[in-house]
Amino acid sequence: MEKNGPVRSRGLAKIQMPGHHSSEVCHDDSTPPVRAQTIEELHSLQKKKSAPTTPIRGTLGAFASISEEDRYQQQLQSISASLASLTRETGPKLLRGDPAARSGESPRVSTNVGNQSYTPSLSLSLAVSDSSLKFTHVLYNLSPAELYEQAIKYEKGSFITWTGALATLSGAKTGRAPRDKRVVKEKTSEDELWWGKGSPNIEMDEQTFLVNRERAVDYLNSLDKVYVNDQFLNWDPEYRLKVRIVSARAYHSLFMHNMCIRPTPEELENFGTPDFTIYNAGQFPCNRYTHYMTSSTSIDLNLGRREMVILGTQYAGEMKKGLFSVMHYLMPQRRVLSLHSGCNVGKDGDVALFFGLSGTGKTTLSTDHNRYLIGDDEHCWSENGVSNIEGGCYAKCIDLSEEKEPDIWNAIKFGTVLENVVFDEHTREVDYSDKSVTENTRAAYPIEYIPNAKIPCVGPHPKNVILLACDAFGVLPPVSKLSLAQTMYHFISGYTALVAGTEEGVKEPQATFSACFGAAFIMLHPTKYAAMLAEKMQDHGATGWLVNTGWSGGSYGSGNRIKLAYTRKIIDAIHSGTLLEATYTKTEVFGLEIPTDIEGVPSEILNPINTWSDQDAYKDTLLKLGGLFKKNFEVFLNYKIGEDNKLTEEILAAGPVFGIEICD
Numbered sequence: 001m002e003k004n005g006p007v008r009s010r011g012l013a014k015i016q017m018p019g020h021h022s023s024e025v026c027h028d029d030s031t032p033p034v035r036a037q038t039i040e041e042l043h044s045l046q047k048k049k050s051a052p053t054t055p056i057r058g059t060l061g062a063f064a065s066i067s068e069e070d071r072y073q074q075q076l077q078s079i080s081a082s083l084a085s086l087t088r089e090t091g092p093k094l095l096r097g098d099p100a101a102r103s104g105e106s107p108r109v110s111t112n113v114g115n116q117s118y119t120p121s122l123s124l125s126l127a128v129s130d131s132s133l134k135f136t137h138v139l140y141n142l143s144p145a146e147l148y149e150q151a152i153k154y155e156k157g158s159f160i161t162w163t164g165a166l167a168t169l170s171g172a173k174t175g176r177a178p179r180d181k182r183v184v185k186e187k188t189s190e191d192e193l194w195w196g197k198g199s200p201n202i203e204m205d206e207q208t209f210l211v212n213r214e215r216a217v218d219y220l221n222s223l224d225k226v227y228v229n230d231q232f233l234n235w236d237p238e239y240r241l242k243v244r245i246v247s248a249r250a251y252h253s254l255f256m257h258n259m260c261i262r263p264t265p266e267e268l269e270n271f272g273t274p275d276f277t278i279y280n281a282g283q284f285p286c287n288r289y290t291h292y293m294t295s296s297t298s299i300d301l302n303l304g305r306r307e308m309v310i311l312g313t314q315y316a317g318e319m320k321k322g323l324f325s326v327m328h329y330l331m332p333q334r335r336v337l338s339l340h341s342g343c344n345v346g347k348d349g350d351v352a353l354f355f356g357l358s359g360t361g362k363t364t365l366s367t368d369h370n371r372y373l374i375g376d377d378e379h380c381w382s383e384n385g386v387s388n389i390e391g392g393c394y395a396k397c398i399d400l401s402e403e404k405e406p407d408i409w410n411a412i413k414f415g416t417v418l419e420n421v422v423f424d425e426h427t428r429e430v431d432y433s434d435k436s437v438t439e440n441t442r443a444a445y446p447i448e449y450i451p452n453a454k455i456p457c458v459g460p461h462p463k464n465v466i467l468l469a470c471d472a473f474g475v476l477p478p479v480s481k482l483s484l485a486q487t488m489y490h491f492i493s494g495y496t497a498l499v500a501g502t503e504e505g506v507k508e509p510q511a512t513f514s515a516c517f518g519a520a521f522i523m524l525h526p527t528k529y530a531a532m533l534a535e536k537m538q539d540h541g542a543t544g545w546l547v548n549t550g551w552s553g554g555s556y557g558s559g560n561r562i563k564l565a566y567t568r569k570i571i572d573a574i575h576s577g578t579l580l581e582a583t584y585t586k587t588e589v590f591g592l593e594i595p596t597d598i599e600g601v602p603s604e605i606l607n608p609i610n611t612w613s614d615q616d617a618y619k620d621t622l623l624k625l626g627g628l629f630k631k632n633f634e635v636f637l638n639y640k641i642g643e644d645n646k647l648t649e650e651i652l653a654a655g656p657v658f659g660i661e662i663c664d
């Protein structure tokens with residue numbers, strides 16, 4: 001710089017006049033001028049038409065022969081039919097594009113369509129409402145960049161973080177609301193569903209569903225614009241589901257763009273009618289005068305209509321987990337097992353499933369630098385092997401560190417939705433330790449943001465089935481090998497114990513039992529899923545493991561959470577097959593087989609009894625937890641699991657056994 005720059009002592013360089021040294025001067029017209037007369041024209045040059053608004057030439061899909069305009073009309077009519085009120089017989093008039101975009105292509109309008117899917121029992125007059133006089137703009141399958149612009153322009157609390165992620169707020173709700181999730185008791189599904197004590201399916205009637213649906217649809221139609229996502233669930237094409245999500249926020253559209261499977265332009269052209277539709281009117285509450293409503297939030301699932309309505313919560317996880325519930329109903333009908341599990345596969349094709357309740361490590365442990373990620377949360381196990389239901393991951397971010405979870409850390413970049421995190425107002429650097437908004441901070445990113453994701457997200461039959469429990473009592477061993485009956489016992493129990501609340505001071509661990517490690521999402525009786533899992537594990541020779549990712553050396557308050565590095569070593573030994581070959585001893589009460597040695601893990605922590613300084617406290621706590629397991633399992637005692645009575649008896653015998661002296 002100093003050497004070649006102007007000599008300072010001579011002051012500023014003289015401005016050279018054109019013409020004096022014409023050959024050396026760089027004129028600003030040395031490149032041809034832009035071919036635009038106006039600024040609007042210039043802007044129109046900036047963007048070129050692209051899929052999905054441009055038909056794909058040369059494909060021989062079902063719609064290949066129809067004109068672009070016809071296909072366009074079909075798409076808009078399909079969306080208009082989705083948004084049709086059930087009482088006014090016509091859907092809204094739709095326009096595609098942002099209402100704020102002043103110039104550009106001329107708006108394309110849908111023709112009004114009748115509501116073909118519903119025959120009103122009363123003969124309703126063709127009533128006209130104000131919303132039928134206006135246009136609703138549809139923002140259809142926007143790209144992440146477009147959704148960023150929408151969010152930043154229109155949604156308060158949307159910011160770009162230092163690494164390019166979209167930080168957003170989910171509003172008053174920062175987690176799911178299971179007590180507000182209702183399922184319609186209707187003739188096509190009611191006999192199969194699990195109702196009553198312990199079931200997550202809180203019933204509602206069809207009429208009330210229609211009231212809430214109408215409330216959501218009217219709200220959405222009253223807006224200037226709605227976002228529509230047409231996407232897929234399940235990477236196995238044989239068991240794929242087409243889903244449509246209608247929402248009012250760019251945040252929701254980007255979240256689902258990341259979490260569902262993104263269709264190719266060709267697939268989108270041939271999308272047709274969705275198999276399932278979500279109406280997300282989360283900003284708008286339900287009406288407490290409506291029958292069944294006990295709060296201003298209601299998440300309503302109607303399996304007969306294949307629709308879900310969301311009122312009164314903007315937490316995006318409701319959509320993801322709502323669709324998961326749908327899969328928990330549809331898949332078993334087709335003899336496919338749906339699973340609340342993570343899944344990865346080694347270089348030799350050995351697949352592992354990771355079951356566990358929220359916060360036990362499915363995402364953390366299935367995201368493994370040495371293995372290919374199939375998915376972090378929702379899978380199917382069919383006769384074809386395993387397949388991920390989703391197209392993205394939803395990772396907890398609290399206390400996230402680059403060192404411990406590099407792959408998740410690096411996935412938080414442009415395109416990723418970062419929910420409820422706190423960041424520096426100037427640098428936009430995220431403080432992952434900050435719980436000011438919530439402890440449940442989350443990142444939703446497309447699965448291909450994990451460098452070793454296995455695309456398509458499918459794999460062969462599992463070799464290992466790992467049950468994760470975060471035992472805040474600190475009495476379960478860091479790892480145990482399970483018999484098939486024990487695997488079923490622990491799968492049906494679905495135990496974890498996290499520490500409730502974030503207040504200061506020591507808290508009692510709270511035992512949670514959630515059947516199939518996901519009682520909030522299952523739709524049939526837990527024994528139906530358990531029987532399918534037992535059959536599949538038996539047929540394919542899979543080994544079950546119980547891994548405690550929780551406390552060691554004492555309960556919460558006196559002990560510590562097991563180091564993630566140790567848990568990873570344990571998981572490595574399961575994957576490599578070396579743990580199967582280890583020497584085992586059996587524990588008291590739970591009768592768990594525990595290894596004496598694992599490479600990279602201090603042997604003394606493998607049996608929890610060694611890590612407690614107060615042996616009496618250990619025994620008391622162990623018996624207490626055993627008692628909680630026993631009590632929880634009582635409701636399952638009267639059920640037969642699968643066709644095989646022998647298996648049922650074995651499972652019942654695989655729980656904790658009391659009355660035996662614990663010897664040191």
Ligand SMILES: Nc1ncnc2c1ncn2[C@@H]1O[C@H](COP(=O)(O)OP(=O)(O)OP(=O)(O)O)[C@@H](O)[C@H]1O
Nearest residue numbers: 357358359360361362363364396549562563564567
């Ligand atoms: N030994 C350990 N093993 C696993 N995770 C640990 C361990 N110690 C601490 N953790 C932390 O526990 C959390 C596990 O959360 P994770 O996102 O994996 O839960 P999840 O099972 O995927 O839950 P959800 O179904 O809600 O997504 C992470 O924040 C991780 O850093």
Ligand SMILES: O=C([O-])CC(=O)C(=O)O
Nearest residue numbers: 175176317321358377394
């Ligand atoms: O659904 C959510 O909000 C988070 C999640 O994965 C779970 O709770 O299992």
Ligand SMILES: [Ca+2]
Nearest residue numbers: 362363377394
């Ligand atoms: Ca997860």
Ligand SMILES: [Mn+2]
Nearest residue numbers: 340357358377
């Ligand atoms: Mn989950």
